[in-house]
Amino acid sequence: MKNSNDSEAGAQAFAKWLREQLTRRGYDLTGLRSGGKTAFAADSGISPSTVGRLLRGDNVTDTRVLGMLATALHVPLGEVLVRAGILDERELAFVRQPQPGERRITPEQAADELGIEDAQARRLFVSMAETLQRTPPPSAEEGRRAEQ
Known part of the structure; x- marks a missing residue:
């Protein structure tokens, strides 16, 4: 079982990955009033407060939200689940190709x-x-x- 430090580090790593994904797609996240977070929330259908929690590194494990995120980013859901710490690579491989x-x-x-x-x-x-x-x-x- 993961301890809270592992979970916090994982959430921070996920936030960093998400910021990189959004920046690469043209969302400006540089300032408080840059509009990138709000624009992504509108484009993805995810509430602005949830997008904010994701970007701050708060642990968000709602798979519905992560599915919406995967769709909006055009990234496989499995990758998002691994990045979010819901699954590890071994578990993802098993889901993709069950024994x-x-x-x-x-x-x-x-x-x-x-x-x-x-x-x-x-x-x-x-x-x-x-x-x-x-x-x-x-x-x-x-x-x-x-x-x-």
Whole structure:
């Protein structure tokens, strides 16, 4: 579990990243009355007070707001979630490419999940699945011979 110093440092790093993103897109954040924060709030649909909290480094973890931020910046939501400290790179990689689980289902269960209701189609599907489960994959040599 992260301590408050880690969380504060992460929020400050996120604020710095956000300032860089906004400046790169032409929002002037140099002074109190520069208008960049207000302009970005209007363009993104995020309230000016929330934009201010994000830019100050206050910890904002509302994923709806972060989603709006990603959309407004044209940045993948995953990157914003990592930058905000919601996910780390390993977690993001898992979300993008989940590892196959240990869940094994029967051909009958697969037919149910696929919505195969016709009796004949269901028998054909189950039979084919059972045949494929029993058949060992061809060796590399057998595969080359079959291609010739």
